[in-house]
Amino acid sequence: MASKALQQLVNETKWPLLDYLIVDMPPGTGDIQLTMAQNIPLTAAVVVTTPQDIALSDAGKGIAMFEKLDIPVVGIVENMSFFECPSCHTQSPIFASRGASKLASRYKLPVLAEVPINMQIRENADNGHSLFADHSNTYLQDIYLDAARSMAANMVNKIKVSQVAIASGGGIDITRLD
Template sequence: MGLFGKKRNANDERTAEIQRAVEAIHDPNNDQTLAESGAVEHVECADTSCQVDIVLDYPPGDWEAELTSRVREAVAGVDASLAPAVTVAFVAPEGSALHGKPLPGVKNIIAVASGKGGVGKSSTSINLALALAADGAKVGLLDADIYGPSQPRMLGSSEKPRQVDEKSMAPVEAHGLQTMSIGYLVDEESAMVWRGPMVTSALMQLLNDTRWDGLDYLIVDMPPGTGDVQLTLAQKVPVAGSVIVTTPQEIATLDARKAITMFNKVNVPILGVIENMATHVCSNCGHVEAIFGEGGGESIASQYDTDLLGRLPLDLRIREDLDAGTPTVAKDPSGALAGTYRQAARRLAAGLGRAVRSEQQAGPEIVIEE
């Protein structure tokens, strides 16, 4: 073997060792190694150079910088003389395609639901959508509450949707999100005195007649309960996954369990639970108190073998920001509250990526009938 052949073999062995070291890095967002998530796209090292390409199936946000640092540390652990070039890219999975015919312009539909009202589902939906967008995803928000649409007021938008053609309309842009709500089409004080079939028909029109443009995620803010709208969305729309919002007290977690049971019955993956109003911090003295109890979200997540994506505080600023039409993540993107939403959103997106990979690896179920 010539000199060049020996160098090539040595480089190949070093590259393989570096790849194993990089693949062993643990990702806290999906609780997997990079090998388990298949995130290491390419590793190539020559005599004095090294290239490592990582492709994540969720938007990394500020985790990208830390991940890059960890990759460089892993490479240095094998060969300290190398200064690797590291790229981290995001490519959203296409989860909705696994659950039926995908909605044009949308890769993943995520339903944010609760078993009862008053748990902060709409505020959570908006801020999760904004958090995903802040981390680098293209995001839409659909207000599926026909009787009580609240998203236009919370987003500070009164714009009417622009008609694209006879059958479709453009989503309303608000804080970088593509949004749609029946609230854009009717007077804010008008009561929607409609029976169930009219409500479900209106929802399907809003969903299908909106010209969504290249969305990685469409967050659907569901109305409370487990009725017509929830069943219509779960059965007729390719929902990639669902998130359950609850408050810690027993009466709320009891209804949240019903929502989980409904999604399980219609084979919609549960991506996790978000516990809202988990703690209250006194604005005067800073005392932290769990006024609605403790452990409700964690108990549900454990019972149904899913993730507790985050625990959000009961904070006056969240309500004030929404009343003013400037949601917290948009108003103060670098603040502590926004950071809590972004961490929960990142875990949500990473959980969706993990669920999609699991479904793809499982393959279709084959049933033989005699």
């Protein structure tokens, strides 16, 4: 049911010309991920994980699935990497330390970001506000901006493109070299 809704969203929405369409999917290699990877033309994937062993195991399975389906993985983002004390700025790994780095080494991928546990991120998300609407925490904004820049640069490096053309429906057709 969820995979059908995702297909409907992607295929039946009249999208404007997009540079990127980012779809946040649940962890794992279940029906949603397989349907997306097999039925919707994906340019690349970014794998987001937390540092716990079980999450890293799921992330590794996701990377293996994307590789098997010939979808380039441009990097890994580690969410909830650490807690930074707002008073003294000491960083403490709550769950584990550097799990994404170990996973990235195994698959020869870059770590695009290590996102901390942070009240401002949670409060903004809970209230439906962008972290970028409030300019008081450029440190957090820089983490996300650096990840986006790294993702874009790694997409250019990973994907061999032979042709880019405007499609009849207004989208962009990218022909990959295999």
